[in-house]
Amino acid sequence: MLHIKYSIFILLFFLSACSITSYEHSQSKFITIKTKILKFSDLGYIKNTDNSVRLELFVAGNNIQNIEINNLICLNEGCMLRSSFNSEYLSENYPDTILQNIVLGKPVYEGKNFKKIGYGFEQKIQNSDVDILYKVSTVEIYFKDIKNKILFKIKDIK
Template sequence: MRKYSILWASLAVLVLGGCGTKHFTLSEPKMITLKTPKLKFADTGYLRTDGDGVELELFTAGVAVEKIRIDGEVCVSAGCMNEEKFVREYLYPDYPVDTMRNVLLGRDIFGGKGKEEMCDGRLFQFVRDDEMDIIYRRGKGEIYFKDRLNGIIVRINDLDENQSR
């Protein structure tokens, strides 16, 4: 009888444990540059997405050095936190809560404020006030976010695009 209890417990652990890992539908190699108050990085990585979930895995010399996962909460090597705390600590306190998620997914930031579409299909947003001076562009294999006043840069390029330059 004890043998069956151990078997059922092992089976339950395998079934329930397998549900804890998120499987992303899209995984693309990228050239990534991050410059924030707590992150400094420039090398290759993978951008993985699935709906609103996104993961950025960063590599240096082929070794994974950091993973940023946003899916309900934000998890980094230092631990997990809600998106508001992440934006406050890793970006800038006056940014909207979903700023990093939207940048990584190539979506509008700040509710589409200052959005312009260029004739080549790329999208630009300019957000300027006393606290920030942001240029954000996306399209043609690139995501580029720069806040000149706060010294924040997020740049993600397709590896193919970067190699042809």
Template sequence: LLTSSPYKVTMKTKKFAFSDTGFMNIYDNLINLQVFSMGKVVLDMTVSLKDDEICTGKLCNTKHGFNQTFLTGAYPDTLIENVLQSKPIMGGKNLKKMTRGFIQKIITKNYVIKYKIWPGNVYFKDSKNHIIIKLRKLPK
């Protein structure tokens, strides 16, 4: 285990919507995000950093399959792992550095994305596909 941090996690996709507290555990080869609501797990997602696999609960899929099911198939396969790690998406396209972070605005016929990273925060919004992912690090 490299890091384990508590987060306020907000996700709205075509398959689920919630805003609750969770933990992100980052290991050498995977990221595990668990989100809880009233003591019950509402999301248990494991993203492999070396293989082409994302698991939600007991259901595993390719990264492209995950995007098709939960987000949109137009996204690159590495999108969710980059968002969870606060890394630039889509090869750093339209990246503008800020004093403490960066912002990307990417518009195509398939998506309209605003992606912003600043200390302890991740904000991803695709207004065309109605997808929101927000992560706010909580004090330990």
């Protein structure tokens, strides 16, 4: 009996991470994502609250992928731990918060090599596992990791 209660609790915990969220902010953007698995460049919407983010990706007006970032990262195919998402879609060397921070234009790697530039900031992070250039301005978020062949560009729609 205890095993059944425990199993139900675990199931509810994982399902709650992908539950319906009422987002406070919604912005349309031109989004480019290039990773070893994800390849996308078109209109998208970024919706967020203080602790939750949803990317809605569209091609020719059709929603092709939703990515929800909470405690877990949920795709159309299902939910996974942030670290598992990074390993499968990005790089296992990235911190768990990297995707959410990129989408929201917040510093990555706990602000390492943070440099204020104009109306934004820039970070250059290089080590044996990554070679990252990350720039955030009022009109664009740009993240490129040369070693892992990953690119994120999020631009305001004019």
